[in-house]
Each structure stands twice: as C-alpha cells, then as structure tokens.
Amino acid sequence: xxxxxxxxxxxxxxxxxxxxxxxxxxxxxxxxxxxxxxxxxxxxxxxxxxxxxxxxxxxxxxxxxxxxxxxxxxxxxxxxxxxxxxxxxxxxxxxxxxxxxxxxxxxxxxxxxxxxxxxxxxxxxxxxxxxxxxxxxxxxxxxxxxxxxxxxxxxxxxxxxxxxxxxxxxxxxxxxxxx
Numbered sequence: 770x771x772x773x774x775x776x777x778x779x780x781x782x783x784x785x786x787x788x789x790x791x792x793x794x795x796x797x798x799x800x801x802x803x804x805x806x807x808x809x810x811x812x813x814x815x816x817x818x819x820x821x822x823x824x825x826x827x828x829x830x831x832x833x834x835x836x837x838x839x840x841x842x843x844x845x846x847x848x849x850x851x852x853x854x855x856x857x858x859x860x861x862x863x864x865x866x867x868x869x870x871x872x873x874x875x876x877x878x879x880x881x882x883x884x885x886x887x888x889x890x891x892x893x894x895x896x897x898x899x900x901x902x903x904x905x906x907x908x909x910x911x912x913x914x915x916x917x918x919x920x921x922x923x924x925x926x927x928x929x930x931x932x933x934x935x936x937x938x939x940x941x942x943x944x945x946x947x948x
Contacts, residue, residue: 813886815908816915819897822907832903832910837862839906840874842920846913847881850924871898874906881909885916 822829832839841858848857864870875898882889891897897905913920918927 813888815887815890815912817908817911819891819901819904819908821911822904825907825911828907828910829903832906836870836874836903836906837865839910840870840877842923843874843881843906843909843913844877845924846918846920846927847877847884848924850928854923871895871902874898874902878905878909881912885912887912 817824822832828839837858840861841854841856844852844857844861845854861870861873864873872895875895878894878898881887882894910920917931919930922930
C-alpha cells in the first residue's frame with residue numbers, strides 16, 4: 770500500500786514531472802529536472818522460435834512435402850526479386866536429391882540474417898538447416914511475414930504495395946542510409 774519510513778520508494782519514473790505513484794491519488798511534481806532514460810539499441814530477434822512450425826499448419830505441410838515452394842518464396846524476397854521464386858525453387862528442387870539443398874538454403878538464411886540484423890540463433894545457420902531444414906524454412910517464412918511481406922505475392926507486388934502505402938520495403942535499413 771503506502772511505503773513505510775523503513776522502505777525506500779523505488780519507482781523508475783519517480784523524478785519525472787507529472788509522475789503519479791501508485792496508490793497516491795495526486796500527481797507528484799518534483800523540483801528536480803525530469804530524468805531522461807537512454808535506450809540501448811536492441812538487436813532484432815526472430816519473431817518465432819525454430820520449432821514453432823505448427824503455428825501455421827498449412828505452411829508446415831507445404832514445407833514438409835515440397836520445400837522448394839517455401840524456399841523459392843523466401844529467396845525471391847531476400848534477393849529482391851532477382852532471381853524469381855520459380856527459378857530459386859527449381860534450383861533448390863534440383864539440389865534436393867543430392868543433399869546439397871540445405872547448404873543452398875543456409876546461404877539464404879545467412880543473407881536474410883545480415884539484411885535484417887537477426888542473431889544467429891539457436892545455432893549456426895548451416896547446422897540449423899542441416900538438422901531441421903523444414904523448421905528453418907518455416908521460421909524464415911514467418912519472419913518475413915512478420916515484417917509485412919506477403920510471400921505469395923512475390924517481390925514486385927510487395928514492393929508496389931509498399932510504395933502505395935508509403936512503407937519502406939526493407940525494414941532493416943533506415944531511410945537515407947542506402948547508397
């Protein structure tokens with residue numbers, strides 16, 4: 770309820786002008802200048818965990834039975850439309866029987882992480898793709914969706930939609946910072 774004389778008041782915003790401590794009823798006005806909190810720059814995080822594949826059952830099924838479709842859509846967005854979804858998916862499909870598709874897709878995970886400043890989590894990109902290819906592809910797909918991309922539309926339609934709504938296509942790059 771009310772702090773006793775023995776208990777110090779510990780409020781993070783206590784020195785701020787106009788701050789109302791809980792259960793006090795009247796605003797507290799301090800004679801001290803307002804304190805400004807500095808915000809540390811936080812590293813962006815993955816929107817979902819690696820093993821949340823079943824959060825989107827249809828994506829999970831498509832990725833398990835035909836990962837080339839999911840990969841193609843991811844690659845088109847990461848590559849900004851060149852090559853297209855179809856050609857990236859075809860290349861993945863041709864590499865799949867050789868077992869090298871996970872190395873190909875791991876390259877795109879690394880590029881996506883660099884583009885959006887995501888951490889290498891839960892472990893190295895190649896290890897993630899080697900051990901759980903479908904989960905990795907689903908996580909990357911969901912991450913791009915969390916940035917507002919509709920992967921079924923492709924790069925050009927997403928870019929056009931962003932221009933119409935005045936949204937930056939690459940959320941990881943602040944405006945004016947491109948060359």
